[in-house]
Amino acid sequence: MHGYEIARRFAADLDLGLVLPLDMSSVYALLKDLQEQGLIEGHRETVGLRPPRTVFHLTPDAEAVLRQWLEEPVGRLREVRSDLLLKLYFCRAIGDACTARLLDAQIVASSAYLDRLRRLASECPPGSFERLVRESKIG
Structure with missing residues (x-):
């Protein structure tokens, strides 16, 4: 999943956000921390003409x-x-x-x-x- 998709799940009225609402900057800060701890890895992906995005997965x-x-x-x-x-x-x-x-x-x-x-x-x-x-x- 890419960062924006993860952040969307934490929106106040969706999925995880119903339990733990987080704004986009908080999600990206957590993703950075998880990467630094070696718990997730990310790779850049380009889809069509859209800007590249980082897709994350668990280690x-x-x-x-x-x-x-x-x-x-x-x-x-x-x-x-x-x-x-x-x-x-x-x-x-x-x-x-x-x-x-x-x-x-x-x-x-x-x-x-x-x-x-x-x-x-x-x-x-x-x-x-x-x-x-x-x-x-x-x-």
């Missing part, structure tokens, strides 16, 4: 990093709305098995998180502000 190292990231469940509830949705977006491109593994791992992690919150709340004095805060995180 083998980046593919390994991405797969590892996709297998790790989100640790905190507030990250579900961003990180988990991003992971599901990329899992969808890989296939159903990736999505199933991620969701299974997320259920286990979320259950453990909920158990921990319940335990911490039960250790607080009844009626205390701390207990109220902990119980509010349980739902």
Whole structure:
């Protein structure tokens, strides 16, 4: 994919932009950083009479990093709305098995998180502000 196409996916009303809206300059800055880290490579391509553009692809190292990231469940509830949705977006491109593994791992992690919150709340004095805060995180 070329930079403009990637940036379009992060537009506020499309695909990734629904979760993480980024403007064009932010996307190009991230692409530069990823290139410097050796996680993506780019090659120039000319199509017809249009100006040349750089097409990017993941390096083998980046593919390994991405797969590892996709297998790790989100640790905190507030990250579900961003990180988990991003992971599901990329899992969808890989296939159903990736999505199933991620969701299974997320259920286990979320259950453990909920158990921990319940335990911490039960250790607080009844009626205390701390207990109220902990119980509010349980739902």
